[in-house]
Amino acid sequence: MKALTIGTVARQAGVGVETVRFYEREGLIPQPPRRPSGYRQYDDGAVRRIRFIRHAKQLGFSLRQIRELLALRADAQTSCAEVKEQAEAKIAEVEQKIQDLQRIRQALVELTASCAGRGPVSACPILEALEDNTTS
Amino acid sequence: MKALTIGTVARQAGVGVETVRFYEREGLIPQPPRRPSGYRQYDDGAVRRIRFIRHAKQLGFSLRQIRELLALRADAQTSCAEVKEQAEAKIAEVEQKIQDLQRIRQALVELTASCAGRGPVSACPILEALEDNTTS
DNA sequence: CTTGACTCCGTAGTAGGGTACGGAGTGTAG
DNA sequence: CTACACTCCGTACCCTACTACGGAGTCAAG
Numbered sequence: 001m002k003a004l005t006i007g008t009v010a011r012q013a014g015v016g017v018e019t020v021r022f023y024e025r026e027g028l029i030p031q032p033p034r035r036p037s038g039y040r041q042y043d044d045g046a047v048r049r050i051r052f053i054r055h056a057k058q059l060g061f062s063l064r065q066i067r068e069l070l071a072l073r074a075d076a077q078t079s080c081a082e083v084k085e086q087a088e089a090k091i092a093e094v095e096q097k098i099q100d101l102q103r104i105r106q107a108l109v110e111l112t113a114s115c116a117g118r119g120p121v122s123a124c125p126i127l128e129a130l131e132d133n134t135t136s
Numbered sequence: 137m138k139a140l141t142i143g144t145v146a147r148q149a150g151v152g153v154e155t156v157r158f159y160e161r162e163g164l165i166p167q168p169p170r171r172p173s174g175y176r177q178y179d180d181g182a183v184r185r186i187r188f189i190r191h192a193k194q195l196g197f198s199l200r201q202i203r204e205l206l207a208l209r210a211d212a213q214t215s216c217a218e219v220k221e222q223a224e225a226k227i228a229e230v231e232q233k234i235q236d237l238q239r240i241r242q243a244l245v246e247l248t249a250s251c252a253g254r255g256p257v258s259a260c261p262i263l264e265a266l267e268d269n270t271t272s
Numbered sequence: 273c274t275t276g277a278c279t280c281c282g283t284a285g286t287a288g289g290g291t292a293c294g295g296a297g298t299g300t301a302g
Numbered sequence: 303c304t305a306c307a308c309t310c311c312g313t314a315c316c317c318t319a320c321t322a323c324g325g326a327g328t329c330a331a332g
Binding site for chain 1: 220223233244258259262
Binding site: 141151152154155158162171173174175193198199200 | 288289290291292297298299
C-alpha cells in the first residue's frame, strides 16, 4: 500500500480535506506519519476509518459516540458484546422516535380531517400528541 | 389556573429559565402578559407548549419546523384551506422522517443480528460492516 | 525550471440551539 | 422588615460539526 496524501484520502472517503484535519484534531483518526516536508502520509486504513465515521453518523451517532465506538475497537480487551449493546440502545432510541412521529402524524391527519369542514376544531391535537411522555 | 412565573414554567416543562426566554425571543411561545413589575405571567398552556417543543426537538425537528408546526395550530380556526395544505406538507415531512428512521433501524437491526455478542472486538461484525460499504 | 495544484498551519466564521453573567429591582416567608 | 430567592435585561459565551481564509512551502507534469 502506497502512501496517500490528505487530499486523496478525503476524496476516497467522501469528505473534505478540512474535515480530515478536523477529525484528526478531534481524535477520531490517529495522527499519521509525516514526510520531511510535513505532508501527512496515510494508508487506506484511514480511508476506511473515515468511511466508518460517515456511516455511523448517518445512523445517528454523534462524533462523541463514534469516538467511543472507535475506542472500544482499539481496546482489544473489550468484547463484541459491548458494541452490540451500543447498537441495541440505538435501535431502542430509533424505535421510540418512530412511535412518537407516528403520533404526530396521526395528530396532523386529525387536524386536516377537522379542517375538511365537519366537526369542531378539536382542542389542539398536535400539542396533545406529544405533551406528556414525562420528562425523558 | 393561577399565574405561573417563568421559573415555575421552566421547572414544570423541564427546561431552564433562559431557554424559556430564548423560545419567546424566537417566537416559539407567545409573549405572556406581565405584572406591573415586568414579571411574566404564564398559564399552563405555556408548559404544554414547551413540552411539545422539547419532544418535537427530540424527534429531529428544527426550531424553525416546530415554529411552523405550532403556527398550524394557531391558525386552525381561521383559514382552513391554507392550513390544510400546510398540514399536508407537514404530514409528508413527518412520513419522510419516519421512513428515514425505519431505514436506519433496519440497518442497525441487521448489524446486531450478524453479531453473536461474544468473542473479541477484533472480530466484531458490526464494526466491520460499518467500515466497508463502498462510498455511499 | 516553471507553473499550478496541493499541502501546511493557525485562526476565525457559520448555523443551530442554547447557557451564563451581572447588576438591579421584586416577592414572600418568617 | 429583613433575608433570600426570584426576575428583569442585554450581552457574551458555549457546544457541535464543520467550512473558509491566507500566506507560505512542496510536488510533479510538461
